[in-house]
Amino acid sequence: MKRANFRWLTTLALVTASPASFALNVAYIEDGGTSVGYLTPFGDNVTVIANPTGLTASALSGYNAVLVASNGEFSDPTGIGNALTQYANAGGGVVLTEFDFQSPTGLALGGTINNPGYSPFTVSSGNYYGTHTLSTVFQSSSPILNGVNVSSVTTNYASTVGLSAGATLVADWSNGSPAIAYNSLANSKIVGLNLYPDAAFLASADYALVANALVFSTQSTPAAPVPLPASAWLMLSGVVGFGAFARRRGIV
Numbered sequence: 001m002k003r004a005n006f007r008w009l010t011t012l013a014l015v016t017a018s019p020a021s022f023a024l025n026v027a028y029i030e031d032g033g034t035s036v037g038y039l040t041p042f043g044d045n046v047t048v049i050a051n052p053t054g055l056t057a058s059a060l061s062g063y064n065a066v067l068v069a070s071n072g073e074f075s076d077p078t079g080i081g082n083a084l085t086q087y088a089n090a091g092g093g094v095v096l097t098e099f100d101f102q103s104p105t106g107l108a109l110g111g112t113i114n115n116p117g118y119s120p121f122t123v124s125s126g127n128y129y130g131t132h133t134l135s136t137v138f139q140s141s142s143p144i145l146n147g148v149n150v151s152s153v154t155t156n157y158a159s160t161v162g163l164s165a166g167a168t169l170v171a172d173w174s175n176g177s178p179a180i181a182y183n184s185l186a187n188s189k190i191v192g193l194n195l196y197p198d199a200a201f202l203a204s205a206d207y208a209l210v211a212n213a214l215v216f217s218t219q220s221t222p223a224a225p226v227p228l229p230a231s232a233w234l235m236l237s238g239v240v241g242f243g244a245f246a247r248r249r250g251i252v
Contacts, residue, residue, distance in 0.1 A: 027063040032071025034198040042211040057086035065093035081111030091187035093217025098196040120167035120181035120192040132173040152205035155195035
């Protein structure tokens, strides 16, 4: 006679979750008509915010992430930089690209986004024009590189930026400049891509790189796993052992 059903024991230590949707609502702040239509096949819904003035974090609150590219000169680079800092502090993901890091002011973002712990790159006065490929990959398992053909990633522009103190470097370019880096905040990240994101200046392998960076920017840094105490392992092994005994006796 079956006195109990212990089949639930097989799922005792199993945690399941529905697959995450990586389709994002993205605000694209730019000032030069840059095309990022390649993000659409990744499920991203992109809204262009052209050369904003008086930008606030609340105006960005409806977006999961913000992508920023400077081609001409922003009219309010300091206001944009300050709004991005507040937005990131509130948990929004930020991806900075060329020429957000290149002086003179107007091309480069200003304000608090350049404070330690935010933009992963320092502002520079120059850039290398030409075809550059990824050189050293320091974090091959980074989610930013998921599904990316690393050997095919190229750029035509790479600023002579430096790595900000405390930033994590993922890869550098063949000219020695940092290529991909990020800073982690409490509930999001600020990613720096030292490339110009217009489709006309990217290889197809770069499309997934930009899309991945946007997803990665929205993710909080996971806490270190807390190991189960010895007492919990003893209890678990005892319950599982009893389940096996019950099965052998024909109880289940």
